[in-house]
Amino acid sequence: MSDSEKKIMEYIWAAGHPVTTSEIIKNLPEAAEWKQNTVITFLTRLIRKKILKATRVGKANQYEPCITEEEYRNFEIKQFIKDVHKGSILGFISSLCDNGDITMEDIESLMKRFKK
Template sequence: MARKKSFHLTEGELPLMEVLWKKGRATVGDVVTALPADPPLAYSTVLTTLRILESKGYLRHTKEGRAFVYEPIIVQEEASRKALGYLVNRFFGGSCEQLVVNLLKEETISRAELRRIKKMIAESEQGEKK
């Protein structure tokens, strides 16, 4: 049976997107060079993955000379928000509260992080009152 098509970034796609977010635009060769060498990815694998990312709406390409130059059309923050929304819906029944409860129970959160989180909650509550 064929694998279900994912509109979210897969483990194999994310490193390529990270290269493009960092560089802004790049050829397939540029992406191959920027990726970690262990394990190495073949040029054809990177090309295929970039084409998949383009079909998902994450990238677009232009032709410059003989090379295709890829650039992201979704910023990293938007992709992160989409992934987080997917995570909340899939694993926490759409409940942000359950996500936060699980993070607080299972993860080690520093005092500095807790202070920043509390400040953001207070600011959010102030915004609701307006």
């Protein structure tokens, strides 16, 4: 998902109800700088990626997510580990340890989760 598509999805997820193109343009600061066709292009891409669905209501489409924000984040994390760490979760965690990005508190929390 591109940064622009992500901004649109973050707005839609936060809205918690189906939204129209005009609502997106009115409520998303970045969208005010985009032409309506640009917003529609982003929405079309999101539909093709099966992240968003559109329902025709009167003269306007209403857009709502096909996946939750959490489901999207989980997908991105798995994809990152696959692409950057060749699918190795251990490689990912080792990288965090080697760079000092993980604290002892983090490790203790992980250990507690692993014991469950």
